[in-house]
Amino acid sequence: MKKFICYVLVAILFAGMLPATAFAAMGRSYTYSYNEWGAPIPSPDVYFVSAYILGQHLYFNGENIGAFLSPQDIHVHGNLLYLADSGNHRIIIIEFFEDTTFEVIDIITSVNHNGAQTTFRNPHGIFVSPWYANYGQIWIADTENHRILHMDENWNVLNEILHPGIYGISQLAPDSDFFPTKLAVDFSGRLFVQARAVNRGFMEFDRYGGFAGYMGAPPVEITPWDQIWRFIATQEQRERRLLNVPVEYNNLSIDDEGFIFGTISQVTDELQPVVRLNMMGDDVLIRNGWAYPVGDLWYGQGGDRSGPSMFVAVTALPNGNYVVFDRNRGRLFAYDTQGNLLFVWGGPGPREGFFTMPAALDNMGFTLFALDAGIGANNAALTRFDLTDYGALINKALEMYHRGLYEESYHLWHDVLRINGNFGMAYIGIARALLRQGYYRDAMELFRYQNDNINFGRAFGFYRRIWMEDHFWIFVVVVATLAIVPPTVKKIIKVRREIRES
Amino acid sequence: MTSVRKSFQSEGFKRYIDSLKFALYTCRRPLDGFWDLVHEKRGSLAAAHTIVILFILNQIVYLTQSNFIWINIPLESFSSVFVLINILGSMLLFSLANWCLTTLFDGKGRISDIYMGYAYALVPQLIIRFALTWLSHIVTWDEIMILVVLWRVSDLWFYILILCAMKQIHDYSFGKAVLTTIISLAAMGIMVFIFLMFFAVVSDGVAYFYSLGQEALFRMRRG
Numbered sequence: 153m154k155k156f157i158c159y160v161l162v163a164i165l166f167a168g169m170l171p172a173t174a175f176a177a178m179g180r181s182y183t184y185s186y187n188e189w190g191a192p193i194p195s196p197d198v199y200f201v202s203a204y205i206l207g208q209h210l211y212f213n214g215e216n217i218g219a220f221l222s223p224q225d226i227h228v229h230g231n232l233l234y235l236a237d238s239g240n241h242r243i244i245i246i247e248f249f250e251d252t253t254f255e256v257i258d259i260i261t262s263v264n265h266n267g268a269q270t271t272f273r274n275p276h277g278i279f280v281s282p283w284y285a286n287y288g289q290i291w292i293a294d295t296e297n298h299r300i301l302h303m304d305e306n307w308n309v310l311n312e313i314l315h316p317g318i319y320g321i322s323q324l325a326p327d328s329d330f331f332p333t334k335l336a337v338d339f340s341g342r343l344f345v346q347a348r349a350v351n352r353g354f355m356e357f358d359r360y361g362g363f364a365g366y367m368g369a370p371p372v373e374i375t376p377w378d379q380i381w382r383f384i385a386t387q388e389q390r391e392r393r394l395l396n397v398p399v400e401y402n403n404l405s406i407d408d409e410g411f412i413f414g415t416i417s418q419v420t421d422e423l424q425p426v427v428r429l430n431m432m433g434d435d436v437l438i439r440n441g442w443a444y445p446v447g448d449l450w451y452g453q454g455g456d457r458s459g460p461s462m463f464v465a466v467t468a469l470p471n472g473n474y475v476v477f478d479r480n481r482g483r484l485f486a487y488d489t490q491g492n493l494l495f496v497w498g499g500p501g502p503r504e505g506f507f508t509m510p511a512a513l514d515n516m517g518f519t520l521f522a523l524d525a526g527i528g529a530n531n532a533a534l535t536r537f538d539l540t541d542y543g544a545l546i547n548k549a550l551e552m553y554h555r556g557l558y559e560e561s562y563h564l565w566h567d568v569l570r571i572n573g574n575f576g577m578a579y580i581g582i583a584r585a586l587l588r589q590g591y592y593r594d595a596m597e598l599f600r601y602q603n604d605n606i607n608f609g610r611a612f613g614f615y616r617r618i619w620m621e622d623h624f625w626i627f628v629v630v631v632a633t634l635a636i637v638p639p640t641v642k643k644i645i646k647v648r649r650e651i652r653e654s
Numbered sequence: 655m656t657s658v659r660k661s662f663q664s665e666g667f668k669r670y671i672d673s674l675k676f677a678l679y680t681c682r683r684p685l686d687g688f689w690d691l692v693h694e695k696r697g698s699l700a701a702a703h704t705i706v707i708l709f710i711l712n713q714i715v716y717l718t719q720s721n722f723i724w725i726n727i728p729l730e731s732f733s734s735v736f737v738l739i740n741i742l743g744s745m746l747l748f749s750l751a752n753w754c755l756t757t758l759f760d761g762k763g764r765i766s767d768i769y770m771g772y773a774y775a776l777v778p779q780l781i782i783r784f785a786l787t788w789l790s791h792i793v794t795w796d797e798i799m800i801l802v803v804l805w806r807v808s809d810l811w812f813y814i815l816i817l818c819a820m821k822q823i824h825d826y827s828f829g830k831a832v833l834t835t836i837i838s839l840a841a842m843g844i845m846v847f848i849f850l851m852f853f854a855v856v857s858d859g860v861a862y863f864y865s866l867g868q869e870a871l872f873r874m875r876r877g
Contacts, residue, residue, distance in 0.1 A: 189728055605723040609795025616792070 182505065183497040185574065188603040190442065190449050193574050198486070198495045198543035199520060201505040202252050203536035207237070210244075212256040217244065220532035225334065226523045228514045229280035229288075232257070233521060235534065236278045236292070241271060243278060243292070248516065252538070263301065265309040273297045276333040277346075283339040286359075291343060293332035300332050300345065302361065313343075316355065316363035336406040338431070344404060344412060351400045353433065354414070368433035370399055370416060370423055399423065405514070407468035411436065415463040415476060425463045426476055426487075441491035447478050448496075457481055457500065465513035467520070471551050475513060475520060482507035484522065484537075489554055492577060494546065498522075502531050518547065542571050549581060558585040576602050587611050592618070673698035677705060677777045681811070684818035691774060692767045692823050699766055702773035709773075709780050710741050716783045724790035724801055744842075745772055751841035752820070755834055761824030771819030775812055782808035 181194030207220035221239025277293035288305035300313040331348035341359030353369035428437035447461025472489040511525035526532035552561035562585040583598035592615040599608035680687030691697035821831035
């Protein structure tokens with residue numbers, strides 16, 4: 153980040169400005185990326201739309217199921233996709249086959265609760281356990297019924313989790329409403345819930361549904377000005393001012409290793425919009441990239457949209473890369489495990505591959521599903537993205553690269569560069585392989601192309617040592633000359649003087 | 655040819671060389687040096703100009719030729735003219751602002767003295783930045799702290815020199831020198847503001863009369 157700030161300062165200082173055309177890349181090409189100066193550059197497509205699914209095109213038992221109404225969440229389990237069609241108070245299960253065809257296999261509107269049927273009201277979140285201990289069990293955030301339903305694989309309610317305020321340790325006032333929205337369950341059965349108006353982090357429930365506390369609250373930001381104001385303000389003013397409280401998370405997902413990815417739709421210096429929490433609630437996301445994972449680095453004010461990216465969903469791919477979904481401009485940002493931005497695609501609008509109101513994101517292997525809640529009727533859609541050959545190549549190369557197999561990734565990076573000469577990580581990958589093999593000069597040159605000071609320094613260190621060893625005679629000669637010549641000259645002068653004087 | 659040789663041996667040229675050499679003395683003994691610079695006439699404007707020109711050239715070399723692990727500027731957005739304006743503009747503006755201020759607070763220095771003091775104070779930065787340019791090519795990323803320290807030292811040295819220069823040129827106490835220097839920085843800001851506002855108003859005025867003329871022409875043509 154320091155490096156990034158340095159570059160920004162330099163950019164401001166040198167008011168010659170980056171060419172304005174550089175920023176047009178964001179609008180012209182569907183997929184783009186940021187180069188080593190942080191300027192957006194067009195890129196070949198990494199994901200393509202392989203299915204664009206509207207509710208009005210789906211049939212179940214020969215009947216049209218009707219348009220989705222403000223759907224809020226999807227969850228992928230095996231090759232099944234569970235879609236919470238919130239406005240229609242139902243869960244739709246879609247099965248995806250190998251050949252990208254799909255079929256609605258079930259629609260759930262009510263479930264068995266102690267022998268009686270109970271219905272949903274505006275369910276905002278669904279989770280189906282992929283873990284061994286509770287495989288296939290289902291959790292639903294039944295938002296406007298103020299409860300979470302925990303069900304077995306046959307939709308029989310095992311447990312109903314209600315307002316935790318009754319336990320006395322909740323921040324929620326006992327008479328306030330409980331609006332669970334998003335949830336995730338870890339391998340030991342602990343349940344993490346994001347509820348509306350809860351800003352102390354995720355609510356955590358044990359496997360029996362008992363409230364266990366909060367986890368991973370975003371740090372509170374107090375500026376010096378706030379402190380000065382608090383010092384001079386009167387009691388009434390202090391009370392009238394808004395409380396300085398942490399912001400809420402808006403979504404979460406759990407990755408294969410059991411870490412929780414959370415998103416916050418607010419960007420400041422202190423807060424990170426994407427976090428990866430361990431079981432203690434500490435943020436362990438690696439941020440070694442050129443800039444922090446915050447979405448767009450430069451943003452104009454065109455088309456009724458302004459300000460930074462607002463993340464609303466995140467999903468982790470099997471190789472540790474993660475993709476975040478930006479509600480502000482309907483874009484998807486893919487980052488690798490080290491926090492380098494790989495590529496960005498998507499955009500705003502009611503079209504295939506574009507989004508009007510991003511809501512949820514999940515992955516089936518490397519296949520991505522993005523849910524667009526839509527503005528107005530008939531706009532809600534589920535978009536399926538599949539990797540192009542180029543994307544598959546990058547993933548393959550990255551996998552080698554992150555395992556430290558630089559020599560093996562060498563040829564893959566060359567193939568990537570043949571498709572896209574602007575893909576910066578490919579140069580670094582090749583340079584690392586060269587560094588490993590001892591071609592320091594070539595490695596230095598490639599690192600220089602990518603402004604990679606640290607690796608450049610490493611290659612240069614080796615190069616310098618070899619240079620010193622090869623040219624050691626220069627130092628010997630210089631030192632010898634310094635040691636021999638001045639005393640000799642002095643002596644000659646002295647002898648001459650003595651001769652002259654005598 | 656003889657005339658050229660004669661001019662190199664002339665009294666004036668010797669004085670110029672002496673005043674250039676004196677720049678190294680002011681770096682080491684700022685209080686003594688800056689007093690002699692003005693009051694003993696040991697500095698010269700020609701030497702000051704030389705230092706400024708060298709400083710500008712060196713700054714351009716420093717920004718473009720340093721290794722990228724030390725200074726990394728996208729060269730397509732680099733402008734030598736901007737560097738020149740930046741250095742020269744800030745110098746002249748400071749001299750003017752400081753002179754305007756110190757004549758009110760019974761400072762002894764003339765505007766050329768202030769300019770000379772500023773120029774002589776730039777010498778350590780000139781030398782250290784020249785060294786940094788070439789040092790940056792033989793250090794790795796881990797050793798970059800050495801350069802950072804050198805760079806900070808050059809900055810600190812410059813601040814000390816400029817304060818000593820202000821103190822001795824105007825014959826002030828140290829506190830007064832600090833105060834007037836800070837106030838003249840503020841005065842520089844005000845001058846820039848007025849300058850920009852003046853240009854904005856003038857360009858608006860010109861645009862007004864231009865569009866008035868255009869309007870008249872259009873109407874005549876439609877006639």
